[in-house]
Amino acid sequence: MTTLLPTEVPIEFELNGESTLVDVDPAESLLRVVRGPLGLTGAKPACEVGQCGACTVIVDGRPVRSCLIPAVRADGTSIRTVEGLASEGEPSPLQQSFIDHGAFQCGYCTSGVLLRLQSLLENEPKPSEGRIREALGSNLCRCTGYKKIVEATQAAIGELQTEPLEPAPADGMGARLPQKTSLAKVSGAQKYLADMVVPGMLHARVLRAPHAHARIRSIDVSAALELDGVVDVITFEDVPDTPYNSAYRNPNDGETLRYDERVLNEKVRFDGDRVAMVAAESLQAATEALALIEVDYEPLAALTDPLEALQPGAPEIHEGTGNVAAPAKELRYGDPEQAFASADVRLEGVFFSAGAQHANLEPKAVIADVDFDGMVTIRATTQVPFHIRSIIPMALGLPESKVRIIAPDMGGGNGERSDPADEYAVVMLAQRTGRPVKLVNTREEQFTSTRVRHAAVVNAELAATKDGLLVGRRTQATIATGGYSTMGYRVMLSLGVRSAALYNVPNIHYQGQVAYTNTPVGGGMRGFGSPQAAFAIESQLDELAEVLDIDPIELRIRNVVRAGDPYLDLGPDWEIRSAAAADGLEQLRERTGWDAKRRDLLEPRGDGKLRGIGVAVGSHISTVMPYYRDHGDAQLSLHEDGTFIIHVGVPDTGTGSTTIFAQLAAEELSVPSERIRVDTGDTDLAPYDQGAHSSRTTYVAGGAIRQAAADMREQLLNEASQMLELDATDLNIEDGRVQVRGTPGKDLEIADVARWVRYESDHPQRLVAKGTFLPTNVAAPYAVCIAEIAIDPHTGTIDVERVSEAIDCGRPVNPMFVEGQLHGAIHMGLGAAIGEAISFDPDGRLATRSFGAYQLLRAADMPEIDTVILDSEEPTGPFGAKGLGEASVVPIAPAVANAVTHALGERPRQLPVTPEVVLDLLARRAERSQK
Amino acid sequence: MKPAAFVYERAESIDDALARLAECGDEVKVVAGGQSLVALMNMRFARPDSLLDITRIEGLRGWTLAGGTLEIGALTTQTDLERDGELAKHCPLLAEAIPHIAHVAIRNRGTIGGTIAHADPAAELPIVLLALRGSVTLRKQGSERVVAADDLFYGFLMTAIAEDELLVSVNMPSTGAGTGTAFEEFARRPGDFALVSVACVVDHDGDQVGPARVVLGGVDSTPFALDGLQDLEGAGRSDAVERAAALVREQVDPTGDIHGSTEYRRNLASELTRRAFERALTR
8 A cells, every 4th residue: 555645755757768766746647747847848738627628648659638637647658759759850741741841820728739649640550530529629729720730631641632722922022831839839848827937936826706896895915915825915905095997098098988997905806806816836836725715705786788787777886887888889870760651671680799708728827026126027929019018007007117927929819918907916915925926717707807899789780771781770779798897988989980891881870888786807819899789780681682682792792892892981081901701702602612502402311400501791890990099010120140129018919920921021121031030029129019919910010010110121132232332223122142243252241241240340239120000091801601401400519511611801811821821710610609608696606617618619519610711902901911910700600590590590699609509499499381 | 726735645456455444544645547536626515634555556556347238447537438449349339439528538537436436416327327237346454345326316416325335437338239329418518518318228139129228417416327227118119218208307406507407408418318318319
């Protein structure tokens, strides 16, 4: 009998072929031992309850979840981690194939995915696509829609059959380059914030409210403070009495932001609201301390429905507000009353979209450090470093110059990290203890206490002529902002505006309101209001098509905007410069065989399933314009060895934006992108930028980078002309060298010029160029989706069989990344269509608090996917590019809803269309046919 | 996410384990694959003082066939069972159910004894055991007893296994000619816990239905054995299928939650029973 007390005990195992001895605490998982004392951080903590697969390692030849194995039980085993896949520094064939095929974006799930598939291939050399998907089913990915993972695996075994790709340039604009971080991401070397350790750091945990709505009668932290290892505990009594709003500031805000947040709260307004925060020497002590904080709550009635929250007499979540979380917004142009009065057809309906979660695989994390001088350095998983550099000091009463934000490459963004949440309290703990403090969310906290997509009730009316021309729209939208308002107003505004600019509708009336609810706090999420709007609009367009007996694609082609059309009523300055949605509709009609399928799919196929095909169009933005100012700066400097470094404020959430930036600069400078390094997200090093949101990264930050590169090119030619004593017009940069026109052999290396300037010229310096981009246009991207589905009428399950999506993103900077964005958008959009929804227990507590409960689609749930990048060029964008990340998600769920309607003859009016909703629709159909 | 502190004990032999359980079984939680228990510990829903690891015990892996009964060692992993083609011949129902359990990475660790002792009413193997009228062998210091599946599960995650007992084998009758079996389950995503699962064992001669057994998972706090199937004996195939489905509708009253209301789950249970019964009759 061997008995090991809960102290450090020695174990021995083979790790990637090396015999390894380590002392472990029996309660420590294999995952945490491999990552901690053994320093191999490739295996990732993402749920730590065995549901996501990010921590997969191979033990004794079989893939297992390392979070579910106490390390002590690994004694005597042989373990392989992602760090052991490469040999002699050379990536394995599977790793190389992942790089070549863009089989990852953020990379957070990648090591687990690689090990799972490596193990499959070792047991089964030529698995079918179905077997690959089945194996991959144990691993969640939020970025890729699994498609490129499957393709990379097939390619690694020589089984990938695809049509030949369009020929692409080898570098610069349009090149299918892998991410600059590729090798790090497939080898486990990529460091995410959770992987980082600062010497002397404390571990923080947050005590989160167990009630959706409650007042704190009393709170006693004395027992927690006495626990061994606990250094500090703070509650609402310790925080500044300064209310704030976490949303980023904009000069156009006016009175639209409510200052309703505090660092810690005396009244809790959602399940998971911050009550207290602990800093301790170990995560274990911090966790134990949470249970020792005694809180006496007075539970209050909880409101989860935004319409109920706005009823007179409803309990108030913030006193004196009537649960109105932002001023109502009204938008009106043309003469909507007249348009409706004279229209041939009028339609009306209410459409509900459930709240949703970003479900990034990487949990949010923050490390705050305060130096002797009071200078605060905050390493944070944030999409908006410059914004949090202004909001955190504002809430804590610090000068902005005392705060530096560093945002490392992240394991997903999707809008979740567009405003700070727990960061304020972590900074306070660092200030109070004089020690670095680290906080990493658990998966449960990711669900309860990060941001969510706003649930929305959209009451929509549509007026049209009998020829199917839209003449008027009236919309009333109510969104649920959760316990705090943050950017609720902007989402509500965006819901009314961005989607309205997709079709030419001369008369518009929009009214929006924002309600406080006792639900997780609403924030930015891919699409920012447009998906909720599109569900109503695209459903209604299909209704109109049916009433008028016009093909749904034809109806959309008649109404969708084209280049040269106005953007809403904003006048000639805002004219739409590029819009290929009509082309996208035409192309997808052909590619999917739409005309035949609209008829044929309704014929029974003998498997008892009901089939349908549906279309939808979506749009969004490439900048926060038109109602807010946008601005991005970038800096490009030249090293004496001829390489460049870009400093830009936009962090890389995992999309590969750093590679996009290098490609844009490479194109402008005519140098290889591998000679351009990109440093992102550091507010002390980079010039100002608004951040990675609003699909603005390529268009705005990329625009600034192109300008900086153009300036650098001019400086380089100017310097070379002085050096060679030739006219600058006789010089050119090509293939990474300065060339003298018409005189071969007189080329200079860029390094020669850099060194000459630095060491020999009369103006020694390092060449630095700056670029600024101030957008004057919305540069909306457009996305078209066609979805084909099969419904099991007995279980109500929707099997999405095929999804085709066409995107107008201007000229694609990197087509492989564009495809990846579309695949991820399809994954998220299908989730919203058939499964993903945050939901609540009757007492308002969050029911979806794990990957088990929240229905993120797995590999086997994903359909066959076809994507098209439309021929388009945005004149205001860098080399004709615009955004795409958000627009691409907008049409997916509406297309599925329209396909459901095609299959059943009954229209779903809520998303997601769960099996129960399907059965209700079938019951309604049966009722109707009896009449 | 880290479990609360616990003492880790590793039994090197079965006597070791039984001695420890005899000493203070109330403080000790036996762990085999740990795929459910450790997840619960990570979430701190379970906080055992002491974890008794039995996976080093020799002789509790693999299976034997004696007198028409498969005796499967408690520590046999689900993957081992899944890959065993011979076993599938003797117990096709078990073979059919196993791939539905979570994912490969879980089945690689998860054991047959562990999933039976954990007794999750939504898990696959407890309903298979009950449908086959199998049993478990429990041992304690100085004695051994066999408990029929019918007497094993008596509450949510609760079994008749005493604190000083160790589950050493899971026993299932081999099913041969004349008996058809089928397993069906419905999960929103493959690998998730099923909303409803059904195991069906039917004796039949191709035309008429004989003694039958239908057990459902996910509809009650324990695996749920359907009553009244004796009335179907002698019925024709399609008639029997519809009547079995109707019995489910009458008898089950599942608790609704965000993944499905009571009514939805009841319909599902009935539909899956129809499918399983129909398929069992073709085997």
